[in-house]
Amino acid sequence: MGDFHEVRFPLDVSIAGRGGPERRTDVVTLGSNREARNARWARSRRRYEAGYGVKSLAQLSLVVDFFEERRGRLYGFRWRDRADYSSGAPGAAPTPFDQTIGSGDGATRLFQLTKTYGHSFAPYVRGVAKPVDGSVRLAVDGVEKAAGADFSVDATTGVATFAAGSVPPAGATVTAGFLFDVPARFDSDYLEIDIHAFEAGEIPKIPVIEILP
Numbered sequence: 581m582g583d584f585h586e587v588r589f590p591l592d593v594s595i596a597g598r599g600g601p602e603r604r605t606d607v608v609t610l611g612s613n614r615e616a617r618n619a620r621w622a623r624s625r626r627r628y629e630a631g632y633g634v635k636s637l638a639q640l641s642l643v644v645d646f647f648e649e650r651r652g653r654l655y656g657f658r659w660r661d662r663a664d665y666s667s668g669a670p671g672a673a674p675t676p677f678d679q680t681i682g683s684g685d686g687a688t689r690l691f692q693l694t695k696t697y698g699h700s701f702a703p704y705v706r707g708v709a710k711p712v713d714g715s716v717r718l719a720v721d722g723v724e725k726a727a728g729a730d731f732s733v734d735a736t737t738g739v740a741t742f743a744a745g746s747v748p749p750a751g752a753t754v755t756a757g758f759l760f761d762v763p764a765r766f767d768s769d770y771l772e773i774d775i776h777a778f779e780a781g782e783i784p785k786i787p788v789i790e791i792l793p
């Protein structure tokens with residue numbers, strides 16, 4: 581993707597940033613005082629404020645360099661969401677059994693990495709397009725497969741490709757574990773920086789928003 585740079589936002593800044601998923605829901609109060617609710621977005625979109633992670637002028641300078649190279653909102657980049665960057669439980673290393681990403685039919689070789697949120701009522705399946713290179717583990721029906729020999733993963737799209745001799749058979753469950761980044765961009769073409777205010781403890785505003793495919 582020509583408008584995306586495969587580079588991560590400065591990690592020591594993003595891990596102290598704030599933000600999370602956003603949804604858009606219409607809520608209408610009827611004449612009976614009951615509600616009618618409708619989801620306008622099928623998918624959530626994440627927003628972040630990176631300014632909370634800037635604790636020094638050196639970090640601020642690093643962010644300005646990063647902003648200028650991205651040309652403001654023009655080019656996307658990788659963002660590490662400190663609250664949600666693994667396929668498994670927080671703090672646990674990924675295992676090849678963390679997420680179900682598909683079922684074999686004996687012919688399909690390509691499987692998109694996904695992460696599922698919730699289990700009982702209305703699970704939400706989120707596509708994962710920016711896995712961390714080298715972190716992906718796959719299994720078929722509970723048996724881990726070998727990276728390189730049995731499968732490969734495109735770290736720029738999140739698509740796993742099984743080798744011709746390792747295609748999941750019909751009915752086989754394909755699972756995966758991985759670390760991942762969020763494809764994102766700056767949500768402003770202007771960074772307002774007041775050095776005097778910064779030295780007094782005021783946080784600069786550095787809005788970042790997820791890029792949806």
